[in-house]
Amino acid sequence: MRMLHTMLRVGNLEASLKFYCDVLGMKLLRQKDYPGGKFTLAFVGYGDEANHTVLELTYNWDTDHYDIGSGYGHVALGVEDIYATCNGIKEMGGKVTREPGPMKHGSTVIAFVEDPDGYKIELIQLGTQGSAQKEVAEATA
Incomplete structure (x- = not known):
């Protein structure tokens, strides 16, 4: 599947x-x-x-x-440069609802933006994700 x-x-x-x-x-x-x-x-x-x-x-x-409801969370996108991506989104009139920075209780660098309907989109700085994802990336490199 x-x-x-x-x-x-x-x-x-x-x-x-x-x-x-x-x-x-x-x-x-x-x-x-x-x-x-x-x-x-x-x-x-x-x-x-x-x-x-x-x-x-x-x-x-x-x-x-x-109405989005309480069950929806977000869609996540990996980005190479989260700071430049957020600046570009703002320059194009997009709404950044959480500025880039480490997530609470972790080191993954994230930000959140919102689409025209209010859906949350999480941006994740590639290379900062948890150790399991790093291991997969290293194994396939």
Whole structure:
């Protein structure tokens, strides 16, 4: 088995595509309207769906807002330079809700940003993650 995608319901597809593609640097992989169901699916990611896990943005034409709820946590993205990434996000009008720095009770350097619908996106400075991930990276290097 392999993880294929995570789906997020969005209230404004154009604003979401601008955020994920322009601000976070993902590519729009495919998009299709379903007039009979009154919804659009857009898949975005950093690589093709055959080899990468992606995000499915679901836009229901008659809904412009969703309550996120208490069960959702965040989507995590690894970045090479978390400080430059956060500065770039702010320069493009993105919202950084937690500035970069070590996580509580650990050494992993993280930051949080928020998409147009309020979904949290965690940024993780690559190379600072926990020892298990470092061991995997060292073993495959």
